[in-house]
Amino acid sequence: EDKVVQSPLSLVVHEGDTVTLNCSYEVTNFRSLLWYKQEKKAPTFLFMLTSSGIEKKSGRLSSILDKKELFSILNITATQTGDSAVYLCAVQRGSTLGRLYFGRGTQLTVWP
Protein backbone atom coordinates (compact mmCIF):
# COMPACT_ATOMS: atom_id res chain seq x y z
CA GLU A 1 0.00 0.00 0.00
CA ASP A 2 1.31 3.42 -0.94
CA LYS A 3 1.94 5.79 1.93
CA VAL A 4 3.32 9.20 2.75
CA VAL A 5 4.28 9.72 6.39
CA GLN A 6 5.16 13.05 7.93
CA SER A 7 6.77 13.71 11.26
CA PRO A 8 6.37 15.24 13.67
CA LEU A 9 2.62 15.76 13.45
CA SER A 10 2.95 18.96 15.43
CA LEU A 11 5.76 21.20 16.53
CA VAL A 12 5.86 24.29 18.72
CA VAL A 13 8.89 26.57 18.61
CA HIS A 14 9.88 30.15 19.41
CA GLU A 15 10.70 32.79 16.86
CA GLY A 16 14.24 32.47 15.63
CA ASP A 17 14.43 28.70 16.04
CA THR A 18 15.29 26.40 13.16
CA VAL A 19 12.96 23.51 12.38
CA THR A 20 13.25 20.37 10.30
CA LEU A 21 10.15 18.65 9.02
CA ASN A 22 10.32 15.09 7.75
CA CYS A 23 8.50 13.21 5.04
CA SER A 24 9.04 9.56 4.17
CA TYR A 25 7.26 7.74 1.40
CA GLU A 26 6.63 4.33 -0.04
CA VAL A 27 4.94 4.57 -3.39
CA THR A 28 5.09 2.80 -6.68
CA ASN A 29 6.14 4.67 -9.76
CA PHE A 30 7.45 7.73 -7.94
CA ARG A 31 7.69 10.88 -10.04
CA SER A 32 8.23 13.81 -7.66
CA LEU A 33 7.75 15.03 -4.11
CA LEU A 34 6.17 18.36 -3.32
CA TRP A 35 5.93 20.53 -0.23
CA TYR A 36 3.02 22.85 0.45
CA LYS A 37 2.13 25.34 3.15
CA GLN A 38 -1.49 25.44 4.23
CA GLU A 39 -2.86 28.19 6.39
CA LYS A 40 -6.59 28.61 6.49
CA LYS A 41 -7.48 27.68 2.95
CA ALA A 42 -5.93 25.84 0.04
CA PRO A 43 -2.27 24.82 0.04
CA THR A 44 0.34 27.09 -1.45
CA PHE A 45 3.24 25.59 -3.32
CA LEU A 46 6.72 25.62 -1.79
CA PHE A 47 8.96 23.14 -3.60
CA MET A 48 8.93 20.30 -6.07
CA LEU A 49 11.77 17.80 -5.85
CA THR A 50 12.56 15.21 -8.45
CA SER A 51 16.28 14.62 -8.17
CA SER A 52 18.12 13.18 -5.21
CA GLY A 53 20.61 15.30 -3.29
CA ILE A 54 19.86 18.65 -4.91
CA GLU A 55 18.79 21.23 -2.37
CA LYS A 56 16.09 23.69 -3.32
CA LYS A 57 16.07 26.98 -1.49
CA SER A 58 13.68 29.88 -1.18
CA GLY A 59 14.57 32.48 1.39
CA ARG A 60 14.60 30.84 4.81
CA LEU A 61 13.12 27.62 3.50
CA SER A 62 15.04 24.78 1.92
CA SER A 63 14.32 21.20 1.03
CA ILE A 64 16.13 18.13 -0.19
CA LEU A 65 15.13 14.69 -1.42
CA ASP A 66 16.83 11.34 -0.84
CA LYS A 67 15.44 8.86 -3.34
CA LYS A 68 17.56 6.02 -2.03
CA GLU A 69 16.26 6.30 1.53
CA LEU A 70 12.84 7.53 0.33
CA PHE A 71 12.52 10.69 2.36
CA SER A 72 12.63 14.43 2.18
CA ILE A 73 13.18 17.18 4.71
CA LEU A 74 11.97 20.74 4.80
CA ASN A 75 14.08 23.17 6.80
CA ILE A 76 12.96 26.55 8.02
CA THR A 77 15.60 28.78 9.59
CA ALA A 78 15.01 31.84 11.78
CA THR A 79 11.34 31.01 12.10
CA GLN A 80 8.76 33.78 12.32
CA THR A 81 5.19 33.79 13.59
CA GLY A 82 4.04 33.97 9.98
CA ASP A 83 5.53 30.54 9.40
CA SER A 84 2.81 29.04 11.61
CA ALA A 85 0.84 26.72 9.33
CA VAL A 86 0.37 23.11 8.36
CA TYR A 87 3.14 21.90 6.09
CA LEU A 88 2.07 19.19 3.69
CA CYS A 89 4.22 16.73 1.84
CA ALA A 90 2.79 15.14 -1.30
CA VAL A 91 4.05 12.55 -3.69
CA GLN A 92 3.22 12.41 -7.36
CA ARG A 93 3.04 8.97 -8.90
CA GLY A 94 3.23 8.00 -12.51
CA SER A 95 2.94 10.15 -15.54
CA THR A 96 -0.24 12.02 -14.64
CA LEU A 97 0.94 15.44 -13.61
CA GLY A 98 -0.95 16.68 -10.60
CA ARG A 99 -2.24 13.42 -9.17
CA LEU A 100 -0.93 13.84 -5.64
CA TYR A 101 -0.96 11.73 -2.50
CA PHE A 102 -0.59 13.75 0.67
CA GLY A 103 0.78 13.04 4.09
CA ARG A 104 -1.15 14.16 7.18
CA GLY A 105 0.92 17.27 7.54
CA THR A 106 2.98 18.86 10.30
CA GLN A 107 1.28 21.60 12.30
CA LEU A 108 3.97 24.18 13.03
CA THR A 109 3.29 26.84 15.65
CA VAL A 110 5.81 29.62 16.12
CA TRP A 111 5.46 31.68 19.28
CA PRO A 112 6.74 35.23 19.45
Add this chain to the structure above:
Amino acid sequence: GAVVSQHPSRVICKSGTSVKIECRSLDFQATTMFWYRQFPKQSLMLMATSNEGSKATYEQGVEKDKFLINHASLTLSTLTVTSAHPEDSSFYICSAPRTSGGDTQYFGPGTRLTVL
Protein backbone atom coordinates in the same frame (compact mmCIF):
# COMPACT_ATOMS: atom_id res chain seq x y z
CA GLY B 1 -3.02 36.54 -8.52
CA ALA B 2 -5.16 33.43 -8.33
CA VAL B 3 -4.88 31.12 -11.29
CA VAL B 4 -7.54 28.63 -10.19
CA SER B 5 -10.86 29.76 -8.80
CA GLN B 6 -13.64 27.88 -7.06
CA HIS B 7 -17.26 28.79 -6.56
CA PRO B 8 -18.91 28.94 -4.14
CA SER B 9 -16.39 29.40 -1.35
CA ARG B 10 -18.90 28.30 1.25
CA VAL B 11 -22.22 26.52 1.03
CA ILE B 12 -24.70 25.32 3.62
CA CYS B 13 -27.45 23.00 2.50
CA LYS B 14 -30.08 20.68 3.87
CA SER B 15 -29.61 16.95 3.91
CA GLY B 16 -30.82 15.34 0.70
CA THR B 17 -30.09 18.27 -1.60
CA SER B 18 -27.45 18.36 -4.31
CA VAL B 19 -24.65 20.87 -4.40
CA LYS B 20 -22.55 21.88 -7.39
CA ILE B 21 -19.02 23.24 -7.01
CA GLU B 22 -17.19 24.87 -9.91
CA CYS B 23 -13.46 24.93 -10.52
CA ARG B 24 -11.98 27.20 -13.16
CA SER B 25 -8.49 27.68 -14.48
CA LEU B 26 -8.23 31.40 -15.09
CA ASP B 27 -5.47 32.00 -17.59
CA PHE B 28 -4.51 28.57 -18.82
CA GLN B 29 -6.20 25.52 -20.22
CA ALA B 30 -6.37 22.37 -18.15
CA THR B 31 -7.29 19.12 -19.81
CA THR B 32 -7.02 17.51 -16.41
CA MET B 33 -8.16 18.77 -13.04
CA PHE B 34 -8.25 17.07 -9.66
CA TRP B 35 -10.71 17.07 -6.81
CA TYR B 36 -9.62 16.63 -3.22
CA ARG B 37 -11.49 16.46 0.05
CA GLN B 38 -10.17 17.47 3.43
CA PHE B 39 -11.84 16.68 6.73
CA PRO B 40 -10.95 18.72 9.83
CA LYS B 41 -7.40 18.13 10.97
CA GLN B 42 -6.87 15.59 8.21
CA SER B 43 -4.84 15.77 5.05
CA LEU B 44 -6.08 16.20 1.54
CA MET B 45 -7.45 13.05 0.01
CA LEU B 46 -7.57 12.72 -3.74
CA MET B 47 -11.11 11.91 -4.83
CA ALA B 48 -10.98 11.89 -8.59
CA THR B 49 -9.28 13.03 -11.76
CA SER B 50 -11.44 15.13 -14.03
CA ASN B 51 -10.69 14.66 -17.71
CA GLU B 52 -11.87 17.07 -20.37
CA GLY B 53 -13.90 15.24 -22.98
CA SER B 54 -14.03 11.93 -21.16
CA LYS B 55 -15.20 10.31 -17.96
CA ALA B 56 -13.63 11.13 -14.64
CA THR B 57 -11.38 8.62 -12.93
CA TYR B 58 -12.30 7.97 -9.32
CA GLU B 59 -10.00 6.87 -6.51
CA GLN B 60 -10.77 3.68 -4.67
CA GLY B 61 -13.61 4.07 -2.21
CA VAL B 62 -15.10 7.20 -3.81
CA GLU B 63 -18.66 6.72 -5.04
CA LYS B 64 -18.91 7.94 -8.61
CA ASP B 65 -22.70 8.15 -8.46
CA LYS B 66 -22.54 10.38 -5.42
CA PHE B 67 -19.78 12.68 -6.59
CA LEU B 68 -20.56 13.57 -10.19
CA ILE B 69 -17.77 15.22 -12.11
CA ASN B 70 -18.13 17.01 -15.40
CA HIS B 71 -15.25 18.61 -17.28
CA ALA B 72 -17.27 20.80 -19.58
CA SER B 73 -14.44 22.77 -21.14
CA LEU B 74 -10.70 23.24 -20.98
CA THR B 75 -11.11 25.73 -18.15
CA LEU B 76 -14.04 24.35 -16.14
CA SER B 77 -14.67 21.27 -14.05
CA THR B 78 -17.67 20.80 -11.79
CA LEU B 79 -18.20 18.50 -8.84
CA THR B 80 -21.78 17.77 -7.82
CA VAL B 81 -22.38 16.20 -4.45
CA THR B 82 -25.70 14.44 -4.93
CA SER B 83 -28.14 13.83 -2.09
CA ALA B 84 -25.72 15.34 0.38
CA HIS B 85 -25.66 14.10 3.96
CA PRO B 86 -23.96 15.52 7.06
CA GLU B 87 -21.02 13.13 6.63
CA ASP B 88 -20.30 14.81 3.29
CA SER B 89 -19.54 18.04 5.13
CA SER B 90 -15.94 18.81 4.28
CA PHE B 91 -13.54 21.16 2.54
CA TYR B 92 -13.45 20.42 -1.19
CA ILE B 93 -10.44 21.65 -3.15
CA CYS B 94 -9.69 21.41 -6.83
CA SER B 95 -6.35 21.67 -8.53
CA ALA B 96 -5.08 22.05 -12.04
CA PRO B 97 -1.61 21.35 -13.36
CA ARG B 98 0.05 23.85 -15.61
CA THR B 99 2.80 22.49 -17.77
CA SER B 100 4.01 25.60 -19.56
CA GLY B 101 7.14 26.92 -17.90
CA GLY B 102 7.59 23.81 -15.78
CA ASP B 103 5.32 21.39 -13.99
CA THR B 104 3.29 23.41 -11.55
CA GLN B 105 0.17 22.45 -9.69
CA TYR B 106 -2.25 25.19 -8.68
CA PHE B 107 -4.92 24.74 -6.06
CA GLY B 108 -8.19 26.55 -5.91
CA PRO B 109 -9.17 28.36 -2.70
CA GLY B 110 -11.51 25.55 -1.67
CA THR B 111 -15.21 25.21 -0.92
CA ARG B 112 -16.47 24.62 2.60
CA LEU B 113 -19.58 22.43 2.43
CA THR B 114 -21.79 22.08 5.47
CA VAL B 115 -24.75 19.74 5.27
CA LEU B 116 -27.34 20.20 7.99
